[in-house]
Amino acid sequence: MKTQANIHKETPLQRFWSEFCESRIAVGALFILIVIVVLATLAPWITPQNPYDLAQVDVLDGKLPPGSEAFTGYTMWLGSDGAGRDLYSAILYGIRISLTVGLAAGVIALIIGTVIGLVAAYAGGRVDAFIMRAVDIQLSFPAVLIALVLVAILGRGIDKIIIALVAAQWAYYARTVRATALVESAREYVEAARCLALSNTRIVFRHVLPNCLAPLIVIGTVQTASAIALESTLSFLGVGLRQTEPSLGVLISNGFEYMMSGRYWISFFPGLALLLTIVTINLVGDQLRDVLNPRLKR
Amino acid sequence: MTPIIEARGLSKKFVKRLDLAGKIAQRLGADIHEEIVHAVDNVSLSINAGEVVGLVGESGCGKSTLGRIIAGILPQTAGTVLVDGKDTADMNSTDRTAAALAVQMIFQDPFASLNPRMRVEQIIGEAPLVHGLTDRAGLSDYVDDVMMKVGLDPLLKQRYPHQFSGGQRQRIGIGRALAVKPRFLVCDEAIAALDVSIQAQVLNLFMDLREQFELTYLFISHDLSVVEHIADRIVIMYLGRVVEAADTEALFDDPQHPYTRALLAEIPRLDQRKRDFTPIAGEIPSPLNPPSGCHFHPRCPYVMPVCKTEVPKLAAQHDLRQVSCHLDNSTRRIID
Amino acid sequence: MTVISVEGLKTHFLTRAGVVRAVDGVSFSLDRGEVMGLVGESGSGKSVTGFSIIGLVDAPGKIVDGSIFFHGDDLSKLSARQMQALRGSRIAMIFQDPMMTLNPVLRIDTQMIEAIRAHEKVSRKEAWTRARDGLAQVGIPSPEQRLRAYPHQLSGGMRQRVAIAIAFLNNPDLLIADEPTTALDVTIQAQIVHVAQKLCRERGTALIWITHDLAVVAGLADRIAVMYAGRIVEAGDTDDVIDHPRHPYTVGLLGSVPSANQRGQRLTQIPGMTPNMLALPEGCAFRDRCTHSDNQCSKAPQVSTDERGHAIRCFHPQYVKTPA
Numbered sequence: 040m041k042t043q044a045n046i047h048k049e050t051p052l053q054r055f056w057s058e059f060c061e062s063r064i065a066v067g068a069l070f071i072l073i074v075i076v077v078l079a080t081l082a083p084w085i086t087p088q089n090p091y092d093l094a095q096v097d098v099l100d101g102k103l104p105p106g107s108e109a110f111t112g113y114t115m116w117l118g119s120d121g122a123g124r125d126l127y128s129a130i131l132y133g134i135r136i137s138l139t140v141g142l143a144a145g146v147i148a149l150i151i152g153t154v155i156g157l158v159a160a161y162a163g164g165r166v167d168a169f170i171m172r173a174v175d176i177q178l179s180f181p182a183v184l185i186a187l188v189l190v191a192i193l194g195r196g197i198d199k200i201i202i203a204l205v206a207a208q209w210a211y212y213a214r215t216v217r218a219t220a221l222v223e224s225a226r227e228y229v230e231a232a233r234c235l236a237l238s239n240t241r242i243v244f245r246h247v248l249p250n251c252l253a254p255l256i257v258i259g260t261v262q263t264a265s266a267i268a269l270e271s272t273l274s275f276l277g278v279g280l281r282q283t284e285p286s287l288g289v290l291i292s293n294g295f296e297y298m299m300s301g302r303y304w305i306s307f308f309p310g311l312a313l314l315l316t317i318v319t320i321n322l323v324g325d326q327l328r329d330v331l332n333p334r335l336k337r
Numbered sequence: 338m339t340p341i342i343e344a345r346g347l348s349k350k351f352v353k354r355l356d357l358a359g360k361i362a363q364r365l366g367a368d369i370h371e372e373i374v375h376a377v378d379n380v381s382l383s384i385n386a387g388e389v390v391g392l393v394g395e396s397g398c399g400k401s402t403l404g405r406i407i408a409g410i411l412p413q414t415a416g417t418v419l420v421d422g423k424d425t426a427d428m429n430s431t432d433r434t435a436a437a438l439a440v441q442m443i444f445q446d447p448f449a450s451l452n453p454r455m456r457v458e459q460i461i462g463e464a465p466l467v468h469g470l471t472d473r474a475g476l477s478d479y480v481d482d483v484m485m486k487v488g489l490d491p492l493l494k495q496r497y498p499h500q501f502s503g504g505q506r507q508r509i510g511i512g513r514a515l516a517v518k519p520r521f522l523v524c525d526e527a528i529a530a531l532d533v534s535i536q537a538q539v540l541n542l543f544m545d546l547r548e549q550f551e552l553t554y555l556f557i558s559h560d561l562s563v564v565e566h567i568a569d570r571i572v573i574m575y576l577g578r579v580v581e582a583a584d585t586e587a588l589f590d591d592p593q594h595p596y597t598r599a600l601l602a603e604i605p606r607l608d609q610r611k612r613d614f615t616p617i618a619g620e621i622p623s624p625l626n627p628p629s630g631c632h633f634h635p636r637c638p639y640v641m642p643v644c645k646t647e648v649p650k651l652a653a654q655h656d657l658r659q660v661s662c663h664l665d666n667s668t669r670r671i672i673d
Numbered sequence: 674m675t676v677i678s679v680e681g682l683k684t685h686f687l688t689r690a691g692v693v694r695a696v697d698g699v700s701f702s703l704d705r706g707e708v709m710g711l712v713g714e715s716g717s718g719k720s721v722t723g724f725s726i727i728g729l730v731d732a733p734g735k736i737v738d739g740s741i742f743f744h745g746d747d748l749s750k751l752s753a754r755q756m757q758a759l760r761g762s763r764i765a766m767i768f769q770d771p772m773m774t775l776n777p778v779l780r781i782d783t784q785m786i787e788a789i790r791a792h793e794k795v796s797r798k799e800a801w802t803r804a805r806d807g808l809a810q811v812g813i814p815s816p817e818q819r820l821r822a823y824p825h826q827l828s829g830g831m832r833q834r835v836a837i838a839i840a841f842l843n844n845p846d847l848l849i850a851d852e853p854t855t856a857l858d859v860t861i862q863a864q865i866v867h868v869a870q871k872l873c874r875e876r877g878t879a880l881i882w883i884t885h886d887l888a889v890v891a892g893l894a895d896r897i898a899v900m901y902a903g904r905i906v907e908a909g910d911t912d913d914v915i916d917h918p919r920h921p922y923t924v925g926l927l928g929s930v931p932s933a934n935q936r937g938q939r940l941t942q943i944p945g946m947t948p949n950m951l952a953l954p955e956g957c958a959f960r961d962r963c964t965h966s967d968n969q970c971s972k973a974p975q976v977s978t979d980e981r982g983h984a985i986r987c988f989h990p991q992y993v994k995t996p997a
Contacts, residue, residue, distance in 0.1 A: 227450035230410045231510070235464035235517060236437040245463075249454040395858035502946045503715075532714040533885055534943040537929030541939045559858060562888070566931030566940075585936070603863035605888035607915055607930060612892040614870055616863035620828055 058330045065326030072319040075312075079134040086128035087113040091284060098123045102297065105304050118304040120293050126304065129290055130312045136286040137316070140197060141267035144204035148266075149259055151205065152212025153248070159213065160220035161243055171217065174210040182207040186269055190278045200279055204266045215258050219251040226250075253331035260324035264317045271313055287313045339422040340383040341521055341553050342407060342440065347416035349377040349402050374624045376402040378577035379416070386520070389547065389554040391568030391585070393561055393600070397624045399577040404523045404557045408442040438468060441514035445526035447506035451498040451513075457484070458494040461512045468517060479516070486549075487512040488542060504535035511542065515550070525557045540567060561604045565589060570657060573597050576624055576632040579651055582659040593660045595637045631663065639664055675745075676846050676879040677726065678702035682739035684718075684725045693950045695721040695734065697903035703847070706877040708870075710890025710911070712926075713900035714947050719883045722900070723849045726881075727766050728756045744846070762792040765840035767869075769852040771832035774839055775824040781808075781835055782820035785842060792843050807838040811868045830861035834868060841872050848873060851883045866893060887930055891915050899923050902948045902958035909983035919983065919990040921963045957987070965989040 060066055078085070087109075088095050100110050100123035109115050109125065117126035159170040177185070189203035223229065224247055232242045273279035274288025275295075282289060287309045294305025353372040355363060363369055377399040384390050394400045405411040407418060409425070417424050420436040428436060444450035451460055462480045465471045471479040481491035487508040498506055507527065514522060524543065528536040544567065546552055558564050564571055565585060572582040573596065581594040592598045599617040619636035622628055628635050634644040643663050651661040684696040696718040703709055713719040724730050726741055728748065741748040743764065748756065760766075768774060776784055785804035786797060795803075801820075808816035811834040824832055833853055840848055850869060854862035870893060873880045882890055890897055891911060898908040899922065907920040918924045928941030945962035956973050960966035969988045978984040 227444040227446055228452040230405070231442065231444065231450055231513065232452075233410050234408050234437070234440075234442045235467075235513070236434045237464060237467060241467070246452055250452070252454075395860060504946060532947050533887070533926055534714060534929045535947065537931075537940040537942040538944075540931065541942055544937075544939060561859070562931050566936055600859055603859050605862075605866075605886065605892050607888050607891045607927070607932065609892045610911055610915075611895070614863050614867035614892070616867050617860050620830060621858060621861070 055330060059326055062326050062329070065322055068319040068322035068326075071315060072323060075134060075316055075319070076138065079131055079138055082128070082131035082135050086125070086131055088125040088128040090124040090129040090132050096123050100125075102302055102305070104302070105308075117308045118302075120290065120305045121297065122293075124285075126290075126308050129285055130287070130309050133285055133287040133290050133309060134312055134316060136197070136280065136284060137267050137270060137288070137313070140200055140204070140270045140280075140286070141263045144201045144208065144266045144270075145259055145263035147201065148205045148208040148262065149212050149255065152209040153216045153251075153255065155209065156213040156216025157220055157243055157248065157251075160217045160224065161239070161247075167217075170213065174214050177210040178214070182265070183269060183272055186273060187276075187278065190273055195279065195281055197280065197284070200270055200273065203273075204269055207269065208262055208266060211258055211262055212255070215254050216251055219254050220247050223247050223250045257324060257328045257331055260320055260327060264320035264324065267313070267320075268317055287316075338385055340419075341386045341421060342555070343381075343383040343419040343422070344403070344407060345381050345417045345419065347377055347380045347382075347403065347406055347418070348375070348414045349399070349406060349411065350375055350414045372625055375577050375627070376624065377406065377413075380574075380577075380579055381416075382572060382579070382582075384521075384553060384555060386553050387551060388570060389556055389568045391564030391571040392555055392557045392574065393559065393564050393571060394574035395559060395621055397576065397621055398574040399624075400557045400574050401525050403574070404442065404525045404555060407555065408440055408523045409437050410442065434468070438464075438517040439519050440521045440523065441517065441519035443507075443510055443514055443522060443524040443527040445529055447503045447510060447530060448498075450510050451506055453498055456495050456497055457489075457501075457509055460498070460509060461494075461516050464513070465516045470517065483512045483516045486515060486546070488538075502535075503531050504538060507531060507535075507539055508542065511539075511546070515546070519552070521553045521555070523555045523557065526559065527556075528563065529558065529560065536563075543567065561600055562606070573600070576622065576627050578632060578648075578661065579659070580633065580661050582651075582657065584657060587658060593658075594633075594662050595639055595664075596633050599636075631661075674705050675702050676705055676707075676743070678742040679722075679726065680740050680742070682722065682725055682741065683737045684721050684730055684734055685737050686734045688733055691951045694903050694953075695950065696725060698739070699900070699903075699905055700739075701898055701905065701908065703879040703881065705846070705879055706873065707896065708873065708880045708882065708894045710887075710894035710897040711881055711883045711900060712885065712887055712890060712897060714885055716902070716947055716950055717900040718903040719900045720851050723766065723851050723881060723883050726847075727760055727764055727849060729760075729766075758792065761788060762843040763845050764847045764849070765843075765845040766849040766851065767833070767836045767840050767853045769855050771829070771836040771853075772824065774836040775832060777824055779823075780820070781822055781824070785820070785839055788839050788842050803842065804838075807842050808835065810841070810872065811835070811838045812864070813838070830857055830864060833857065833865050837865070837868055837872070841876070841878075844876055845878055847879045847881070849881045849883070852885070854889065855884070855886075862889075887915070887926060899926070902950065902953055904958065904986060905984075906959065906987065907983075907985045909981065913981060913983045917983075917992075917994060919985045919992070920987045921965050921989065921991055922959050924991050924993055925962075963989075965991075 083089065090096060097110050100119050101121050103115055103119045105116060105118040107115050107118065115125045115127065119125055120129065155170060159167045185207040186203040189206055190199060193199040193202060229242060229246055232246050270279060270286060271288030274286050275292045277292065280286045280289055290309035291306050297305050351374040355369065355371055359369055380403060392400045392403065402411065406413045417426060420439060425433060425436055458480050461483050462476050465479060466476055480494055484491045484494060489505060489508050489512065498509065501509065528539050531539060547554065556564060556568055568585050571585050571588045573580050573594065575596050581597045588597065589601065592601050603616060617636055622632065622635065630646045631644045631649050634640045637644065641663060649661045649663045651659050653659050679702065680700050682696055682699045686693040686695055699722055701709065711719045711722065721730065725736055730736060782801060782804060785807065786800040789795060789800040789803055805816045805820060808819055813819050813831065813834055827835065854865050857865060866889065869880065872878065882893055884890055894911050896909065897911050897914040898905045899914065899920065900906065901922050907914060907918065907923045914923065915927065918927055925941065925943035929943060931940060943962055948958060954961050956971040960970040974986045974988050976984050976986050
């Protein structure tokens, strides 16, 4: 028996990575995204100020332009906002909150949507029809509208925002998983599993689900980006997170009133951070879609 | 002797129901109906232990559907499947699992039939582990053993299917089936997707395994020359029905049904040179809307008025030979 | 009269993983009305040879060496436009999937009339008549109706007939058929082979029938060329190649075809796998699967031709007779 040919030596992960690297833009985006995530994670240790700690915030430092010396001695490279928070610190803390909310909402929606989608695909018939009509109805409303209504009912706070985002987004996952699962269930390896008298649960979770992961990862990234944007929108509108725990949306909203008075930086820098975060996530997601989509494979 | 597999009056209908929009359109007078395909139409078949039965037909003849019903992958619409003389529908769950494992299937597409996210060890070892044929400790040896039986290097068991060639993948598929110690294999076009030189390897493997493990095969193929090589007995299907069944030798020496004759005349053979290809006329009709009476009558050179109205019975002539045709033996001789 | 003559054709693909020598020094020629079977397994380069002749090799593939003469004219000297004019009029090709030829969103008549008018200045009316006659010639019942159909309304066999009708619209001198019956049922395959055979005989069209199925070309071809890993390893009259194969690969391939006289016996199989085009052995590409190979085979064997024109590329020619 001869051993295998050289072309197949790379593992699926290596192959995936080398295909991902074919786009320089995506690699650049991934790099920036990693930098953003690392900075946000390390925020409490690398920022000069804890913007949540009122003892460290001085109103006298308010509305300072970028590069000014703070009352307490350090340089505010990005300036400060109306309440005297150092914008650099506030932005890193803000990204932290925005990412947490986006990721938490993304993961919970993914899990709920996946389970519902699998049930629909596997049960078929009336159950499937019922679930998919619910998905259709949900998807016919703009996500921001659903989130707004829910937040209005539930009130403010991180947990409530996450619930609202999950409610607005589960349907995307459910629809994708159902479609993929239907295609995969018709493949011969699933027939083979049935022929081997394996249980339905096993077939669904061990055979079908792992093969639905590729599209899930793709919409997972894109939906996380849109969850972050959604959260910022809600916060900007003043129904999202509280002033005491400023996310990027809250920061932009705070600076908005000073826009016309020439103090652009209070809105501009948080806005730039938000833009960078969302654009890089989407660029990475786009490349993932290209690499993972079997139809685009040569 | 009790046949290892017996199919009695098996039928399978695929119905494509109308959805709500379709129903409304139909009420409003649109020309749409539920689509019903009689993929398998009252087929009976019995296979004795140790036999190799070839099931031959063209696309849409229902051979794969029949194979899947027998392998327990598809439920039948009517009829019964008996394993060792016992109706699978009447079995308790233990017996049913045992019967299901006894009948395994080998698929056509060596790419789609293996789970791309599993390593070979998992693909082969999953079912034996679940059904208690081995335990975690013995799994590795168990898989090694199976891989060697199908001619694969056990060192490759940590690899994924895409790292193998078509022929090796088909061996993995065979290994997966053998791992649950079946007695009966349904091979659905199991070599059709492989290169010629690899086909011979896999065909040889099937023959070796048959000897080694006393397996019984239902060998489904569109290729008469492959079936002629491996099968003891051949069943020919056309649009869901059996048109002829006979011993391989008898079938090739003296084909009786006009469709069988057409098939035999048209398989390309190495020993025929610069031949004039004189095909039988007509398309294979859509199974959605099969011809009345004998399904073959629009293409049959010997068609008689009765063929258009009455379905011919599958009549046993002697022993194992069955033909479903309105022509009787004497008429057929005259035509010759 | 020689219609096509291919000399030392090399078509390589420059991929990320390395250079794939899909066609690596292929030579043959075909006279008017001659039928050649080009036989090989996957990766043998048989289809790329066909695409190279018709000038449809896509990037990263490239003809890197050799020449193709069509009626004595070197095709590599032609401009893209001249090649375009030649393609579909004097050289035609049909594919395994007829949808390579057919446009799914256009009716058959539109496609056929366009195919005629692209190469000739004729009225729509006349083109339509020729299209109808073309369909009738490939045995399509009620051609007037079929002309109004869209490709998806036809069965696979019908589509392949339409593709053949389109190929013959402008009376080509050469037809390249790339596995046109592989996806079809036995009875439909016989119909398609019949139609192609009939039209080529009537019009004196030279035919290259590319296939993996030796049995089909045994009944169809005047000559057979067997390809392995980008090279023709054996070529000659059909009878010579099938009855007295000389190259061990051809011998093995013929042994792999099941036939009546070995019923129930093991087939003489070729060991190993179809070659990996990125990691071919030095010298003779077949040597790691060959039971006759020795040190000599680490050098590439040259073509040797006997007086009957039976050519092989091997240091160890076999003298066997295929059991009839």
